[in-house]
Amino acid sequence: EAQVTQNPRYLITVTGKKLTVTCSQNMNHEYMSWYRQDPGLGLRQIYYSMNVEVTDKGDVPEGYKVSRKEKRNFPLILESPSPNQTSLYFCASGTSSGTDTQYFGPGTRLTVL
Amino acid sequence: GENVEQHPSTLSVQEGDSAVIKCTYSDSASNYFPWYKQELGKGPQLIIDIRSNVGEKKDQRIAVTLNKTAKHFSLHITETQPEDSAVYFCAAYNFNKFYFGSGTKLNVKP
Numbered sequence: 446e447a448q449v450t451q452n453p454r455y456l457i458t459v460t461g462k463k464l465t466v467t468c469s470q471n472m473n474h475e476y477m478s479w480y481r482q483d484p485g486l487g488l489r490q491i492y493y494s495m496n497v498e499v500t501d502k503g504d505v506p507e508g509y510k511v512s513r514k515e516k517r518n519f520p521l522i523l524e525s526p527s528p529n530q531t532s533l534y535f536c537a538s539g540t541s542s543g544t545d546t547q548y549f550g551p552g553t554r555l556t557v558l
Numbered sequence: 559g560e561n562v563e564q565h566p567s568t569l570s571v572q573e574g575d576s577a578v579i580k581c582t583y584s585d586s587a588s589n590y591f592p593w594y595k596q597e598l599g600k601g602p603q604l605i606i607d608i609r610s611n612v613g614e615k616k617d618q619r620i621a622v623t624l625n626k627t628a629k630h631f632s633l634h635i636t637e638t639q640p641e642d643s644a645v646y647f648c649a650a651y652n653f654n655k656f657y658f659g660s661g662t663k664l665n666v667k668p
Contacts, residue, residue: 449601478656487564487647487658488602495654503655504559535601544590544609544651549601 447472449550451536457556458526466521466553468536476539477519478503478547479511481532488535494519526557560585562650564659572667577638579662581648582630590651591631593622595644596661602647606633638666 449470458464470477478493480503490503494513508530510522519538523530533554539547561584571577581591589610594602608615608622608631615622619638624631635642643666648659 480656480658485567485660487562487660488649488656489658490656493654493656501654504657537601546604546607547592547656549594549603551601552599 447548449536449538449548451534451550451553453553454551455554457558459558460527461525464523464526464555466523466534466536466555468519468521468550469517470519470536470538470548471517472538472548473516474538474540474548475516476541476547477513478537478539479509479519479521480535480537481505481530482535482552483532491521491534526555528557531555531557560588560650560652560655560657562648562657562659564648564662566662567660568663568665570665570667571638573638573640575638577635577642577664577666579633579646579648579664580630581632581650581659582628583650583657584629585650585652586626586629588650588652588657591622591624592649592651593633594647594649596647597644605646635664638664640666640668642666 475496479491480488492511494500536550537547592607596602621634
């Protein structure tokens with residue numbers, strides 16, 4: 446089954462404790478992306494990757510890091526989380542530049558205390 | 559950067575009626591406009607999209623129109639059904655980035 450998986454699905458942590466949210470897709474997609482969803486703000490793109498070893502900033506990259514060492518994986522790293530990063534996070538993947546169907550993962554609910 | 563505005567934020571219709579959601583964008587370089595449906599507890603799912611060289615696209619009960627001159631695009635759902643109840647997002651794409659609207663919560667009353 447074609448899918449995007451994220452782990453963990455729920456995470457409660459404390460300010461400053463480094464964390465990683467994993468994302469994996471099994472569709473051999475080149476384009477992968479991370480979004481955060483906050484009430485009233487829709488989805489905002491954090492980082493995206495056009496292919497292995499090619500990453501770039503989205504609209505709200507501050508406080509986040511990503512890496513793309515393998516085509517299927519695109520982890521999101523918060524090196525020093527703060528309460529304003531409490532949000533619902535989605536990973537997505539799509540073909541080529543992304544201008545085709547983007548498949549979204551189920552989401553990761555992050556709470557930073 | 560791009561700015562996408564979406565209206566209304568909530569929309570309530572009777573089953574069988576039509577629903578229209580409107581979005582405007584600011585950057586004329588945007589060239590791809592997808593619409594997503596998000597059900598409670600799930601990730602967004604693409605329902606229809608349109609590219610800047612097309613004015614209208616239909617898929618059964620769903621249609622999208624694009625006016626490049628006015629920089630706005632709309633989602634039209636006809637013969638609404640209770641299962642259409644969800645949050646809908648529009649988005650604009652340019653230079654490899656996506657910009658989303660703030661979402662419309664559609665409630666279809668049986």
